[in-house]
Amino acid sequence: MRSVDDIEVAGRRVLLRSDLNVPLDLKGSGAITDDLRIRASLPVIRKLADRGARVVILAHLGRPKGDDFATRAAGGPSLAPVASRLGELLGKPVAFATDLVGPSAVATVEGLDDGGVALLENVRFEPAETAQDDSRRSRLAAELATFGDVYVGDGFGAVHRKHASVYDLPLLLPHAAGDLVVAEVAVLRRLTQSPARPYVVVLGGSKVSDKLGVIGNLLDLADRVLIGGGMGYTFLAALGYEVGHSLLEADQIEPVRGVLAEAKRRGVEIVLPTDIVAATHFAPDAQSVVVPADAIPADREGMDMGPDTRALFAAKLIDARTVFWNGPVGVFEFPAFAAGTRAIAEAITKVDGLTVVGGGDSAAAVRSFGLAEDAFGHISTGGGASLEYLEGKTLPGLVALES
Numbered sequence: 001m002r003s004v005d006d007i008e009v010a011g012r013r014v015l016l017r018s019d020l021n022v023p024l025d026l027k028g029s030g031a032i033t034d035d036l037r038i039r040a041s042l043p044v045i046r047k048l049a050d051r052g053a054r055v056v057i058l059a060h061l062g063r064p065k066g067d068d069f070a071t072r073a074a075g076g077p078s079l080a081p082v083a084s085r086l087g088e089l090l091g092k093p094v095a096f097a098t099d100l101v102g103p104s105a106v107a108t109v110e111g112l113d114d115g116g117v118a119l120l121e122n123v124r125f126e127p128a129e130t131a132q133d134d135s136r137r138s139r140l141a142a143e144l145a146t147f148g149d150v151y152v153g154d155g156f157g158a159v160h161r162k163h164a165s166v167y168d169l170p171l172l173l174p175h176a177a178g179d180l181v182v183a184e185v186a187v188l189r190r191l192t193q194s195p196a197r198p199y200v201v202v203l204g205g206s207k208v209s210d211k212l213g214v215i216g217n218l219l220d221l222a223d224r225v226l227i228g229g230g231m232g233y234t235f236l237a238a239l240g241y242e243v244g245h246s247l248l249e250a251d252q253i254e255p256v257r258g259v260l261a262e263a264k265r266r267g268v269e270i271v272l273p274t275d276i277v278a279a280t281h282f283a284p285d286a287q288s289v290v291v292p293a294d295a296i297p298a299d300r301e302g303m304d305m306g307p308d309t310r311a312l313f314a315a316k317l318i319d320a321r322t323v324f325w326n327g328p329v330g331v332f333e334f335p336a337f338a339a340g341t342r343a344i345a346e347a348i349t350k351v352d353g354l355t356v357v358g359g360g361d362s363a364a365a366v367r368s369f370g371l372a373e374d375a376f377g378h379i380s381t382g383g384g385a386s387l388e389y390l391e392g393k394t395l396p397g398l399v400a401l402e403s
Helices: 036-050 069-075 080-090 103-110 134-145 164-172 179-192 212-218 229-238 250-266 307-317 339-349 360-368 383-390 396-402
Strands: 013-017 054-058 117-119 150-153 175-177 199-203 224-227 269-271 275-279 288-292 301-305 322-326 354-357
Touching: 013 036, 013 164, 036 054, 036 080, 036 179, 080 117, 134 164, 150 164, 150 396, 164 396, 175 179, 175 396, 179 322, 179 354, 179 383, 179 396, 199 212, 199 307, 212 250, 212 383, 224 229, 224 307, 229 250, 229 301, 250 269, 269 307, 275 307, 301 307, 301 339, 307 339, 322 339, 322 360, 322 383, 339 354, 339 360, 354 360, 360 383
Parallel strands: 013 054, 013 150, 054 117, 150 175, 199 224, 199 322, 224 269, 322 354
Antiparallel strands: 275 288, 275 301
């Protein structure tokens, strides 16, 4: 991939695909609740603007519903608050277009001076952005291409999507990868090409179905896989344990048994919880008790790892030289059930080697605990993209940038 440093941008319109998909308080003020992705996108935006580019940013936010732009725009979410926050962080106004390829976008782009920055409205307000029909995506990409002379892909969190602004658009313009994408790919290559050992993978989150492909591919690489969170209960059920009302994907029990058997055959250690914080119901103030992992009461649900498991997982991390962590191991959003995820985060900060937090809820947990981000080797901005890369899948956005 060519980097952004390899292309001339002074006086040129640069279509910059960023990942600004930040969480919003949709039930309250509508304010941004975590601006990590905006801050992570700043270096390339500043670099381009400082080099005299006219920066036109494309980004998505959420998953709008509806059959046309007007319906989706009415339902939101709009990128308007993102434009405001971006302007605050840049220290200068960011022009905002209220459409994507309409008159507001045309006027906004035409009004940019050298060094100016603009953000177009949510690309997913246009249904063609995510269409499976190649011709629909291509037509949208062709309209977007009229706004730019050069394309820069810096939205790593979207490179696993075959979307118009991610895949089709760079094929129409001279293109390069932004620094964020280059850095993410470099880290992922270190995780998949001769990683330092022991290599320990920590996987949590709710759905085991989202992670089985990753686990299967990592059996060729990892020395240990520590499994917790909601997905852990399907593993416990696969061992024949009662899991009560805990999260369970019953249709994944047999595939999980297959993974456990394959891990044993290859000599990869799978580490599961030995005790569980089991609550009466899913609520921040629910009564709970610590129980053995093989004795969860039928009328309770697991909400976190117990103290013995926290100590066990920390011990399994202490000698690691490479660590990849994706997914909380408990309901960390509820303080009463955050101890397990906090213990994982704190143990990883003590690792002497490459440590990678795989984005998403794991990154949110790190910030919610007030841990210094520089205590981790790398915090990814794209959890889904990272997982698909580690699963060995082809990422369309990277294919386009490499073409």
